[in-house]
Amino acid sequence: EIVLTQSPGTLSLSPGERVTLSCRASQNIINSFLAWYRHKPGQAPRLLIYAASTRATGIPDRISGSGSGTDFTLTISRLEPEDFAVYYCQQYGSSPLTFGGGTKVEIK
């Protein structure tokens, strides 16, 4: 199965800052079938990006995804209060689908 490694594990940042999160796959992800989710404690995870770079419904353009092959990134250009959360990547190019271990973005 494809193992997804997210880095860094935790980031301490201030509102308004820019952040780039990494998701690296152990094998090529077919068709760039990679999604990103944001998860705040006690809330439902929210889909941000699918197909590596397509924003989900209602996601603002300050959130963007890029990458292909084995290296993918999620970038938030200006952190808002709702962005302080845990972010997960998920690949669905190969079975079984797998998730990364998550990156926590916390308030500095």
Place this chain on the structure above:
Amino acid sequence: QVHLQESGPGLVKPSETLSLTCSVSGGSIRSYSWSWLRQPPGKRLEYVGDVYNNGKNSHNPSLESRVTILTDTTKNQFSLKLTSVTAADTAVYYCARLVLSGTFYFDYWGPGTLVTVSS
């Protein structure tokens, strides 16, 4: 806006059956496929299984044949049954709507419910 909410017992005894229900509001379950995922404490999210809009099922092979997922269109709900549970099945369980058009990701999730397997 689609909302999902998991419900069910928070404590299950070893060897018994874990049963959870996901109530869906803001849309009919008929036209979509639906999934269960889980996250054991300190571990990664894990796919459990799903029920497709044609009624067929799929599940994580690691769970062997212990998983049953059904829909109840009269109540706009779907359910999960996991038999012969052990402590390894302790996790936060999430229900989600599956986007299945040559793809396999989840566009709406519930907030999750913790199920502990313990005597």
